[in-house]
Amino acid sequence: MHIAELPDLRARRDADGPCTADETSVLDNAAFARRVRRAAAALRARGIGRGDVVALLLPNTVDFVVVLFAAWRLGAAVTPVNPALTDDEVRYQLGYAGAAVVVTAEPSTLARTLTVAELGATAEDTAAPQTDADALALLIYTSGSTGRPKGVMLDHANLAAMAGMMIESARLSEADHSLLILPLFHVNGILAGVLSPLLAGGRVTVAGRFRAETFFDLVEAARPTCFSAVPAIYSMLAELPDHVRPDTSSVRFAACGAAPMPPALIERFERRYGIPILEGYGLSEGTCASTTNPLDGPRRPGTVGRPMPGQQVAVMDPQGRIVPAGETGEVVVRGPNVMRGYLGRPEETARAVVDGWLHTGDVGRFDEDGYLVLVDRIKDMIIRGGENIYPKEVETVLGDHPDVLEAAVVGAADPRLGEVPVAFVALRPGAATDADGLLDHCRARLARFKVPTDIVFVDRLPRNPVGKTDKPALRARTTAVTVAG
Template identity: 60%
Template structure:
């Protein structure tokens, strides 16, 4: 499907049913369609047309979703920006995308050569007709987080969104009865696709709760009664560390999803048992529109794996020559199918390096187990080579997470004059923890070969995070490199 018509379709079908809300407003299907039409008129009044790019830099709020549908109504593409980008970072992204208009909260923005409007301006009385839709229309330009260089624009079409949302609806059994509580950022594929478009396509509704807050999260669950939400491991770790006397009512939740980074099996079990909810871990990238594997809702779920390939997608583990490897052998994860991006905007060489013979080479290291579940070993770029021996930080982190005092752990490589690199660990502990660095090193000695042992464990109050909530290993590497 082409998502430009979705608001109108919902309004015709059940006009007074709830569609989307945030802390400021709640919209029915009829009201959402009207807001989208008015916003599309405003964009058209500013010269936006088919093939143009509209940038939007907003905190999580209803207007961001309205701009998505409004731009798509005109046949335009949306470039969502992280609201905390610096002026220089935002300028690079807006200009690199070729954006002709920027939407911000108050109508001011950092890009001098691009017209900027505010959310209060999205009220035109003109009502442009729906542009002749094509599945090949570019829907989104999602910029990578830039941990390996300057951010790149991932080009996703309406065909990509169609395939991804259909896959989610089938696998997670999403219906008109479902209600997504959105806490992840709407400048990221997970928030847009799983958190918003999937329930809306299925006839359900979305509640946007704004920036994650430990102290209000479960109050929102009890107030809104969602049937699912998606979050990152850091959020689940924070929630699992709430005081033991916190017992929220989670009975409305059918399941919750974890993505963006591997989640330790111990943390999954701890969260499920404490809050009486099914947690399914998945795996994907912006380059595959959101997710490619997820543990099933029914049948065998395997904490510590990222599940089975989603409907319509092919997932393989390959060697350096692209040959598919059998179960049990470790190689690079590769993905093919209708959710794979068109490519990186304006970067044909990098696109050709990433997509080989139709397969996206992810840069992630993994293996399939005997039941066909994908086990992530690590990132290719995160691998540490210590005196010729390959060390995958995730293996060390998994051991550290087995200690009940560990809230979060990250292992990176530190340069070494003789060995090339050695592993060092950073750990944030739970409140009232008593374990010290020596205790954690002793746990590693019990369960890891000598060459895998971290040379140090540094205790920190909190591990740094990137904008999508992943532990920011590049920052940690900078710390140990400059030490």
């Protein structure tokens, strides 16, 4: 079965079965398929067909999911656009992707727009869905932390492979109900939150903007079996007032990705809410996920689990040789989930994918039982007077302090040593520690050269659109920090 055929297939198998819902609508399988066919007809009337690109500038709603499948039905690809981008950023992505039409929630000043209201104003498309596995399905734009965003090209074979891996790893079935709280402009929201559960025969509730204060009200009302989030969300939920004691009995598991999650936070969340967290790891270039902690343990906090079925994950040295367990190097991935490449950037594609191996730019090592431990990003490594410092190691130590909510470490320029580590720290409510206390905590657990030269207290760490700590923003702030060598 091709993914584009899924709405029709679900409608034939169980017309009245639940499919998708959001804050304003609840659609069974038949209603969802009708909505998809009407949206496909509206797109076709605009000249959209095989090989075109449809941009979705939409919030998290059922409409997004409908148009996603409508575009695929016509053989078109989709490029999701973050609604929080500036007009210049939006126009850059639309131009680079070659978007033939932009679907918006409301009328827009952008060229070639189509509103969701217009999508439902036509008769249903009657043509059979396009079913080319090699057709481009998604153009996912990276966060652009190292420059202008790049368009990651994922075809339908990539998506089908990734969804199959997720279904097998999490044992998803028709009994599963995904609560989507991550943004749909990112591959995690699309693959883990929507596509995998729907392909498994389950259903999806699309939440609107995440609010920690109301999240568990939604859990109790919707009764989901799973959801996926990022460490910042789990941190906010773990810090809710003590009187918040929700019924979470419906939830089989919660997944975590985008950034490493401190083991202390995992323990705090699981102990409080009784929901096992499956921490994993992956990139947009690998169609979302490459490793995960197993559903049926042992789960190992401090690791991102084992390779997912159907993928090879290894650690390479700078000469391209795979190193044994325990040795550190660059994490590389190979399998049917690896992207087709970066749109219009053959040189960067050639650097990223070598002999079928996707070079992630992450430093890691495998432990003796095959669990991957991420050390840090290669580009984030701090070199202090010739000594290599991986910020994640320092962040983990800071995160183990009972008063620390979250921490991030970046390099600050130093005229004598080249770089020195500076820590940005958000404290838990009511915390009594100060910078000296945190530095003493670090000195007891880290070599002297790894101890931050300064602690900068913040209310919250800045995040990029996919929930990762915005380290470029923190590096920019270090110019205002007086650093003692």
